[in-house]
Amino acid sequence: MSRRKFIKKATLGTLAGLIGADIVFAASMPENYIPIASQEPNLFQLFGKSKEMTVLNSKPWNIEAKAHLLDDKVTPNKAMFLRNNGLLPEKIDVDNWVLTIDGESVKEKKTYSLSELKSKFKHYTYQLTLECGGNGRSEFDPPAKGNQWTIGAVSCANWTGVRLKDVLEDAGIKEDAVYIGYHAIDSHLSRDPNKEPISRGAPMAKALQEETLLAFKMNNDAIPLAHGYPLRLIAGGWPASVSGKWINRISIRNKVHDGTKMTGTAYRVPCKPVAPGEKVKDTDMCIIESMPVKSLITYPKTGAIIKENKKLNIRGHAWAGELEVTQMEYSIDFGATWQKCTIDKPVNRLAWQHFSASISFPQKGYYEIWARAIDSQGVKQPMVLPGWNPKGYLNNACHRIAIKVI
Amino acid sequence: MRENSNFRTQVKTFYAFLLVCISLLVLLSIVLLMYNSNPNIFTSKKELDIKDYVEVSKEDNYDKIENGIHVRTGFKEGEGLMETVNNCTNCHSAQLVIQNRMNKEQWVETIQWMQETQNLWDLGDNEAIIINYLVTNYPPVKKGRRAVLSPVQWYNLEDE
CATH class of the missing domain: 3.90.420.10 (Oxidoreductase, molybdopterin-binding domain)
Known part of the structure; x- marks a missing residue:
């Protein structure tokens, strides 16, 4: 009797195991499996990156920041491209x-x-x-x-x-x-x-x-x-x-x-x-050896609407490859006139430098703030695209953000 | 008495033997049936990847197209879509293809470069189909020396 029971149980067990195969199969789905229908990867879970980062390519992984995400003086992992x-x-x-x-x-x-x-x-x-x-x-x-x-x-x-x-x-x-x-x-x-x-x-x-x-x-x-x-x-x-x-x-x-x-x-x-x-x-x-002079406005985020007669404080970073940034300027009239920003010394050689300025706008309207860094050899960032090259390297054209004064 | 008990033991043994045989037969037929319906069922878990899983899923159409977009890759629906999907998304994602805007000549060069350095196979007749799909659906866009800032997402900036 007991043997019969045993065999019955064993058979059932094996059967259950086999019939349960498709359950096991489903369970073998990779842990970080992203359902096909919604291929928005969880960047934070995968790499500790901010969800606001832009995925250019998921195979191989290529992810970039947005300017305002790079506001920290020292870049944290979450904003690192x-x-x-x-x-x-x-x-x-x-x-x-x-x-x-x-x-x-x-x-x-x-x-x-x-x-x-x-x-x-x-x-x-x-x-x-x-x-x-x-x-x-x-x-x-x-x-x-x-x-x-x-x-x-x-x-x-x-x-x-x-x-x-x-x-x-x-x-x-x-x-x-x-x-x-x-x-x-x-x-x-x-x-x-x-x-x-x-x-x-x-x-x-x-x-x-x-x-x-x-x-x-x-x-x-x-x-x-x-x-x-x-x-x-x-x-x-x-x-x-x-x-x-x-x-x-x-x-x-x-x-x-x-x-x-x-x-x-x-x-x-x-x-x-x-x-x-x-x-x-x-x-x-x-x-390519040293990278060219360049800067980024990291505050405010582009698209800011501010009230008339309010000053706007901007800030960002500037760098110049092997060189140092010696001057920093901004323009709110598409480069017709340039004003000085304050620019910090780098904490060490090859570190980016922080700049800031306080801007007044003459009247209501649409503005673009353009930033331009100048390196220790007097070389400035171009306002338009620099020289074309087959693989599109070294674009150090001025960064700009859009502002509305109402 | 002894003979009787001997006989009972023999019957019991035979009974058990029969049961084992029948169980094994039932098992074997189930296994065969399952193997028949899905030959991959006994391959080890390691060989499974996301693609295999998706392929056996019946709820989801692997090559579903929604609003003119091939859902799995993000490619636009069009003549040559599947040739492009099948040949151009094995090593890298479709995103790398979509973000690059090239003319026919540049695609030919790029394919040659991939064949010389990246282990891309000979595309045969599919090459023309794929290039035609790409230049039709993803043509180069004129940008000039500096584009207009757009789209701008406007927001009210609160005081710091």
Whole structure:
């Protein structure tokens, strides 16, 4: 009797298990699965980003800020743009993470664990401006290929790490060293393990700057995964693609690094000015180094309606790649006249600077406030689009916001 | 007595054996029936991704079009839509395609670049269909040297 019962139970159990298969099947739906009908990703849940950020591309993830979201003096993660060339790493093994320094011009190939890096070398913290080379691409005409960034692919966070210089010198740099190239663990969009999504770098002079870091902290916390955890190269003032994420190898090269996105039209512009839409030969393209002078009005948000006779206080940030911003101006008459803003000194080299002004409007009506930064060499932001280039880099045209006085 | 009990044990054993056989038969037929209706039912969970899940869902049409938009990708409805969906959204999202406005020549170049560096396959006859779909539905827009600020969302600015 008991055996019969047992068999019956067992059979039923198995049956239930099998019939229940489609329930199990449904349960295997990924945890962060976004229902197809409503493909609004929860940016906060995924990356800790503000819901007001703009998703340009979800594969690979490319997200930008809006000007008013960048009002903080130090950019928090929630407002930091996200640029990816490939797929985010799926597994990070921090305990066994190894950074290799190799290349033709390293005296001795060396490896460091994360704890070795942290204990062997002195730590530094700098506030560093990172701007995507293609920030502002959306304005180019004829259109340039790639993610159509508007104005929000810039950030200035605090980065903590060791100086790349100290690590490279520990391994030993040969006299013929020209460039460094980074390698990382992210995967190519095609998932081809033999392809790197991006492997860029910088000339030795930039690599050896005091502010060029191998960072393990952002704003005093571990770097968020999407921003390069556990180790990121940070080269402020240069296209942010130089600041490679998820770094596990740096090669000291005896020639200009030739990794993915170092050649062709990627992060390169015509060496000599060209007409809009003109074909440019590969050999006539030059690698972008320092980013140009630029600024952003972060308060108020565009579209503000104010009462007549009220003063409007504006503020924002200005930066100039390797240089410093020495003057800041605004115009409420489309550039016919310019007034001075107050501009702070940077907290350290390569950090953006904060400006402010108090504006009176002569009468009711529609206004645009245009902001213009001037760098230490007297170079100003253009009011119209700067020189066209095939991939739409380096748009540093003045930022402007719309205001109505009623 | 002993024989009798022996016989009872044998019957019991036979009965149990029969029950197991029948259970197994029933099980096997259910398994076969289920496999027949869905051959993927026994593949491991790891192989499942969002796409597979959506494909077996009966409530949702995988390639549903609403208000002239292919819901799953965001592409506009038009001739060549499915060729574009099937060839251009495997590695990257449709958003990357939609935000780029190019003419025929530039699309040809871009496809060549993807074939040379990004592992894109030969598109065959679909290439012309896809390019035609893209230049028809997503043509380049003239922007000039600086566009008008629009659209502006107006709001009353309160005192700080």
